[in-house]
Amino acid sequence: MSEEREMKPYKDRVWMALYVGSTHGQRLKAYLAERGIPHYFPKMKSEAGAAPMFRNYLFAALDKDGLAGMRKYGAKVLAQAEDGGSLLDELKLVRRFETEAGGKAVTVIPGIADGQQCKIASGALKGLCGVIIEKNAKRLFAVNLEKLNQTLAVDFLHFGQRLA
Numbered sequence: 091m092s093e094e095r096e097m098k099p100y101k102d103r104v105w106m107a108l109y110v111g112s113t114h115g116q117r118l119k120a121y122l123a124e125r126g127i128p129h130y131f132p133k134m135k136s137e138a139g140a141a142p143m144f145r146n147y148l149f150a151a152l153d154k155d156g157l158a159g160m161r162k163y164g165a166k167v168l169a170q171a172e173d174g175g176s177l178l179d180e181l182k183l184v185r186r187f188e189t190e191a192g193g194k195a196v197t198v199i200p201g202i203a204d205g206q207q208c209k210i211a212s213g214a215l216k217g218l219c220g221v222i223i224e225k226n227a228k229r230l231f232a233v234n235l236e237k238l239n240q241t242l243a244v245d246f247l248h249f250g251q252r253l254a
Contacts (some may be wrong), residue, residue, distance in 0.1 A: 097130060097181050103151040105171040105178050110146055114163045118148055121163065127156050132188050134196045143188065143198060149181055168211075183201060215244070 097105070110118050115131075120130040129150040132143035148165070152155070157167070173176035187196050203222065210218045210231065220233040223243065232243040 093232070096128075097178060097179065097185065100128065100151050103128070103153050103156070105149060105151045105158070105181065106167050107169040107177060108150060108160060108165040109168050110148055110163055110165045112146055114165070115146065115148060118160070118163045118165060121159065122148075122150055125156070125159075127152065130185070132184050134188065134198070135191070138233045143184065143196065151178075208253070 099105075108118075119129065119131055127150055129148060129149050133140045134143040135141075147168075150160075152160070160167075169177050171181075204224050206222045208220065208231070210216050210220075210224060215231075218231075218233060220231050223230050223232045225243065228245050230243040230245055232241050234241050
């Protein structure tokens, strides 16, 4: 784990969740290791042996220069930990599953759960905070209008939005 340093807040870096194409993951991991950039690539036990816990995801503590280097690998930032925030807490939880599962297989259930609070990261509704709900077999991003006793909802996947 020499290249995978302790997951902690760094003064000059921010932890980020990066999405990379399947052909770039190992090359990006090598790039980060060569430059001494703290990163984490969680693995889990599978029928075939060790496998990535989150397919096409890599986590790294990057500064502005490091972030610029990610673009040549087609990496997209999905989330970042501001001041060591919740992303870093989630990474520590992932590490606990990875190290303390006692060799048992870990099941990863992709997607966003109903009731999960989230924020729109791109598109026309960028910056709005809301919750994910299911209605008429669709996953919707919903914003509560408390004073009006109403809720506005949009199918964010078909509306060109991306969640932070």
